[in-house]
Amino acid sequence: MNKIFAVAKWEYLEKVKTKTFIISLILTPAIIIGFALAPTFLSGQSENSTKAIGIIDTSGLFINGVKDGLETYRIKNNQPTYLLINLTSRTQDQNELKSSADSAVISGQLDGYLLINYGGTDSVSVEYLSKNIGNYKDINNFDNTFNKVQLEIKLNEENINPKIAKYLSEKTEIKPKIIDGKGKESKPDFLTVFFTSFIFIILLMMMILSSGGMLIRNLVEEKSNRLIEILVSSCSPNQLLTGKVLGLSSLGLTQVIIWGVIGFALAGTSTIPGNAFNNIIPILIYFVLGFVFYTAIFVGIGSIVTTEQEAQQITSYLSLTLVLPIAISVPAIEHPDSLFVHILSYIPFTIPSIMILRFNIETIPFSEILVTLIIMIVSIYLAIVGSSKIFRIGILSYGKRPSIKELINWIRE
Numbered sequence: 001m002n003k004i005f006a007v008a009k010w011e012y013l014e015k016v017k018t019k020t021f022i023i024s025l026i027l028t029p030a031i032i033i034g035f036a037l038a039p040t041f042l043s044g045q046s047e048n049s050t051k052a053i054g055i056i057d058t059s060g061l062f063i064n065g066v067k068d069g070l071e072t073y074r075i076k077n078n079q080p081t082y083l084l085i086n087l088t089s090r091t092q093d094q095n096e097l098k099s100s101a102d103s104a105v106i107s108g109q110l111d112g113y114l115l116i117n118y119g120g121t122d123s124v125s126v127e128y129l130s131k132n133i134g135n136y137k138d139i140n141n142f143d144n145t146f147n148k149v150q151l152e153i154k155l156n157e158e159n160i161n162p163k164i165a166k167y168l169s170e171k172t173e174i175k176p177k178i179i180d181g182k183g184k185e186s187k188p189d190f191l192t193v194f195f196t197s198f199i200f201i202i203l204l205m206m207m208i209l210s211s212g213g214m215l216i217r218n219l220v221e222e223k224s225n226r227l228i229e230i231l232v233s234s235c236s237p238n239q240l241l242t243g244k245v246l247g248l249s250s251l252g253l254t255q256v257i258i259w260g261v262i263g264f265a266l267a268g269t270s271t272i273p274g275n276a277f278n279n280i281i282p283i284l285i286y287f288v289l290g291f292v293f294y295t296a297i298f299v300g301i302g303s304i305v306t307t308e309q310e311a312q313q314i315t316s317y318l319s320l321t322l323v324l325p326i327a328i329s330v331p332a333i334e335h336p337d338s339l340f341v342h343i344l345s346y347i348p349f350t351i352p353s354i355m356i357l358r359f360n361i362e363t364i365p366f367s368e369i370l371v372t373l374i375i376m377i378v379s380i381y382l383a384i385v386g387s388s389k390i391f392r393i394g395i396l397s398y399g400k401r402p403s404i405k406e407l408i409n410w411i412r413e
Contacts, residue, residue, distance in 0.1 A: 007243025054113030065149030237392035290352025300387030
């Protein structure tokens, strides 16, 4: 036991002092915080200035209503969000007006313009033209404003009270709430749920790939300079493997603790909302179990490769299982009860990421939590046992990489 802790201590101290670990310790949360702040910053930048929007309405029916409607949108200091400029002229046809408006957009005089094609109240189309795909929030505002004006005009034509138009155009927002197993209601926030789950899955993936890559590189180096033979002469292969797993897991736990302190320090701010930590305890449990499981596998892989190129080739296949939960995160949030999501919840390679995701979007039965935890613990045990059998032969094997058949024989022996 003392030899195991000695190996773990040596593994931990050697890696905690490396530049790679120190940089990742600081850089990783900085990148994630940057990802969280960037959309807000860019959105704030676009909403801090009034936008010049042109309008071509040869019918003359909509321009005043659209202008009045857009004046209700405001930015900071109560300034108007949009400055509507009438580009319609009686001396020019629509093609000439459109050509002139296009030039104004290209030169930067206008942010964009609305082109209203009127062929009667039952035949109206509106286009918004700009240099880029445009702000979806702006297009939604234009859409709502125009449709209110169009409805009011139609009701006036039918001699219906315009107040009805206001009533019909007002929307009653449906407020979703989640009911947990105890009957308690809570208000969900899609963006908070998505980014909280997404960030934890990204952190798990980055930790596994960076720490696993570091472990494999060290094993390749130890094999190439024959240091591994000296280590095996002082302790058994199983003691060496267990020590490396404990050392690397401790390294990962150090990262989690430091990142957790940063997260709690920022909790409740605009960067990290307080409800992002609602399920932090079970999330951390799956996080740690997933890290230990993959670490045990990486130890076995590292013992059979002799070059970094071989290591990268093998680990690239494992990384696909880490990317899968990220790829299906949005559909999983929309359909957490789907059969595919439930199947992934019982596969050891995807249990940690999928369960982290599901904890933030639904109430998971205790029986399911218990079963998945047992699966992860048994999987970790089997991964360590299998890796130890590969490790004890692989660390002293040089030259050609063993085939899958040979690996199976090593595990059976």
